[in-house]
Amino acid sequence: xxxxxxxxxxPDLFGPIEFRAGLNVVFAEIRLPENKDKDTHNLGKTxxxxxxxxxxxxxxxxxxxxxxxxxxxxxxxxxxxIGLPDGTYITVRRGVGEHTKISFKKxxxxxxxxxxxxxASWDHFNLPFDRAREMLDGLLDWRAVSPWDFRKGLGYQxxxxxxxxxxFQLRRFAIGKHKDWKPYVAHILGFDHKLIEEHYSxxxxxxxxxxxxxxxxxxxxxxxxxxxxxxxxxLLKQKDADKKQQLLDAFDFREQDKGQTENLVEEIxxxxxxxxxxxxxxxQARRKIMDxxxxxxxxxxxxxxxxxxxxxxxxxSGQIKKDFxxxxxxxxxxxxxxxxYLQEERAEIEVELKRVAEELDDLGKxxxxxxxxxxxxxxxxxxxxxxxxxVTLRADIATLEKQRGFLRRLQELRTEIRSLTKACGxxxxxxxxxxxxxxxxxxxxxxxxxxxxxxxxEEVLAxxxxxxxSPNAKGHLEFRAEILDDKGKATSADLGNTYRKLxxxxxxxxxxxxxxxxxxxxxxxHDGVFESLDDRKKINLLMVIRQYAExxxxxxxxxxxxxxxxxxxxxxxxxxxxxxxxxxxxxxxxGRLFRMKTW
Numbered sequence: 001x002x003x004x005x006x007x008x009x010x011p012d013l014f015g016p017i018e019f020r021a022g023l024n025v026v027f028a029e030i031r032l033p034e035n036k037d038k039d040t041h042n043l044g045k046t047x048x049x050x051x052x053x054x055x056x057x058x059x060x061x062x063x064x065x066x067x068x069x070x071x072x073x074x075x076x077x078x079x080x081x082i083g084l085p086d087g088t089y090i091t092v093r094r095g096v097g098e099h100t101k102i103s104f105k106k107x108x109x110x111x112x113x114x115x116x117x118x119x120a121s122w123d124h125f126n127l128p129f130d131r132a133r134e135m136l137d138g139l140l141d142w143r144a145v146s147p148w149d150f151r152k153g154l155g156y157q158x159x160x161x162x163x164x165x166x167x168f169q170l171r172r173f174a175i176g177k178h179k180d181w182k183p184y185v186a187h188i189l190g191f192d193h194k195l196i197e198e199h200y201s202x203x204x205x206x207x208x209x210x211x212x213x214x215x216x217x218x219x220x221x222x223x224x225x226x227x228x229x230x231x232x233x234x235l236l237k238q239k240d241a242d243k244k245q246q247l248l249d250a251f252d253f254r255e256q257d258k259g260q261t262e263n264l265v266e267e268i269x270x271x272x273x274x275x276x277x278x279x280x281x282x283x284q285a286r287r288k289i290m291d292x293x294x295x296x297x298x299x300x301x302x303x304x305x306x307x308x309x310x311x312x313x314x315x316x317s318g319q320i321k322k323d324f325x326x327x328x329x330x331x332x333x334x335x336x337x338x339x340x341y342l343q344e345e346r347a348e349i350e351v352e353l354k355r356v357a358e359e360l361d362d363l364g365k366x367x368x369x370x371x372x373x374x375x376x377x378x379x380x381x382x383x384x385x386x387x388x389x390x391v392t393l394r395a396d397i398a399t400l401e402k403q404r405g406f407l408r409r410l411q412e413l414r415t416e417i418r419s420l421t422k423a424c425g426x427x428x429x430x431x432x433x434x435x436x437x438x439x440x441x442x443x444x445x446x447x448x449x450x451x452x453x454x455x456x457x458e459e460v461l462a463x464x465x466x467x468x469x470s471p472n473a474k475g476h477l478e479f480r481a482e483i484l485d486d487k488g489k490a491t492s493a494d495l496g497n498t499y500r501k502l503x504x505x506x507x508x509x510x511x512x513x514x515x516x517x518x519x520x521x522x523x524x525x526h527d528g529v530f531e532s533l534d535d536r537k538k539i540n541l542l543m544v545i546r547q548y549a550e551x552x553x554x555x556x557x558x559x560x561x562x563x564x565x566x567x568x569x570x571x572x573x574x575x576x577x578x579x580x581x582x583x584x585x586x587x588x589x590x591g592r593l594f595r596m597k598t599w
Contacts, residue, residue, distance in 0.1 A: 001140060002523045002554040004089060005081035006052065009115045013595050014076065017048075017582050018111055019556065022549035025575050026558040028584040035586050036562075043584040044593020045558035049158045049525045051593075055080030055092050056154060057102065057133050066096050069599045079114060082140070085519070090139050093122070102132030104139065144518035145188065152184055156508055158525045164501040167481040178476065179204070186477055188511055189469065190445030192434045199427040199475055206420040213413040216406050230407065234400045241393040244386055268367045272360065279356045282349050289346045293339055428475030435471055445514060452510035457483065460502060460540040466490065467507070481507060498532040502541070505529065509544070512553045523554035530563040538565035542574070556581075 007016035077095040093103035155170040162171040179200035187193035450467040457465035482490040585591030
């Protein structure tokens with residue numbers, strides 16, 4: 001698959017560029033003396049690569065000049081004609097004003113002009129952007145880069161100035177993760193990308209779970225060992241909550257009253273019974289004393305007896321009356337002494353009865369309070385009390401359950417982390433085995449590419465170069481491109497911009513050559529290919545590019561006249577006339593890629 005033609009609907013402002021199968025040179029002449037020492041000339045040789053990328057359906061970049069200067073370019077429509085392996089062509093149509101509407105036309109002959117083609121004549125007209133990308137991916141059929149689409153590695157076919165900083169990591173991947181490009185590079189070099197992708201995926205998943213586990217550990221301040229304790233507390237609190245819920249459901253507070261009832265029976269009633277028995281005994285004793293006091297009264301009166309006897313005609317006087325009087329006096333003396341003792345005892349009994357009565361009154365009040373709880377008509381007060389207890393229990397249970405959930409999750413995470421660690425270790429072993437296999441197999445794709453790579457560098461610099469791939473301690477692949485000295489040891493020469501650019505070019509060409517028989521792109525665009533090289537190395541590099549062009553690699557190179565390789569023969573131009581597909585110059589606007597004032 002190679003590029004055939006790039007043109008626009010405004011040829012006076014953006015003229016057509018017809019590419020050839022082999023070497024294509026975009027040559028910029030600095031004709032004005034005042035511009036000779038400038039580093040940049042804004043002629044458009046670098047912009048050409050971005051225009052090709054635009055027609056390959058690059059996403060919208062607000063800083064891209066077509067969108068940044070939309071008023072200037074809104075009416076432009078660009079067409080890219082692409083040669084397919086079966087000898088047919090596909091033309092991609094994309095405008096600036098409607099950059100998300102893409103059209104396709106497949107045709108037999110090359111170098112067509114479809115700027116005036118009617119809508120109905122397009123095979124697919126104004127397809128939505130995402131659908132158009134899918135369509136172009138199928139039409140190009142770069143199955144050698146599967147499972148990625150055609151855009152994934154397009155940067156290795158369109159090397160701009162910013163893509164020479166690293167052989168393997170393009171500018172577009174600079175702010176991303178290694179997983180975004182390393183599996184792809186490994187794949188085009190012949191390694192098992194599935195192992196690498198899965199390894200990245202597992203590691204990412206493991207790191208994510210470790211972060212979550214750390215968060216859980218930090219927030220809760222607990223460990224998995226606390227789980228058993230929490231389970232036990234939960235069990236007890238749940239039983240309490242269930243019991244209180246059952247009480248509320250039945251609206252029965254007997255269990256709540258049980259403690260109060262036992263207190264009443266065991267303390268108050270027993271004491272009341274004892275006091276009542278004591279009061280009964282005291283009352284009985286007092287009544288007997290009162291009876292005794294009543295019995296001690298002398299009811300016989302001698303004078304009354306004498307009168308009664310006289311009325312009856314019986315003699316009652318003299319010694320008889322005297323004897324009765326003395327007897328009464330004697331008995332009265334004895335009775336008075338006894339009455340004194342009885343009255344003293346009665347006073348003591350009265351004091352004790354008063355004490356008993358006071359204690360009974362106090363117990364009566366206590367019993368009234370208890371009975372007030374037992375038989376209170378304000379049952380809602382008791383309902384609220386139990387409800388409040390239940391709410392507190394449930395809040396505790398909810399907190400514990402949440403904590404238990406986090407700890408269970410922590411336990412699960414640690415189990416998953418152990419499993420992922422094991423899986424990563426297994427994948428790392430497989431990656432290491434695959435790398436060893438590809439390195440040691442002289443017929444492997446990687447071995448072929450590294451030989452081509454070294455040959456290119458050696459032909460240009462007269463030094464061998466080493467392309468190496470090895471897993472690091474974490475199992476990630478490390479890609480290296482190094483220039484070797486005469487003893488075969490790596491030097492620091494590749495750290496300079498000039499030689500690093502050469503390594504990038506050598507890598508791109510070597511990969512393309514190794515995939516010439518595959519469904520793989522067969523073109524490459526290198527901007528400023530000869531910059532900073534000395535003349536001998538420029539000649540050598542040009543020879544390599546032509547050699548690869550003859551093999552089937554389409555090279556599009558850009559350069560300014562000051563970087564032109566010297567002539568090998570004075571009468572023979574460096575480039576054949578058909579190799580130069582575009583000449584730019586600084587004399588006027590006509591010399592720019594876009595024939596207009598700079599923006």
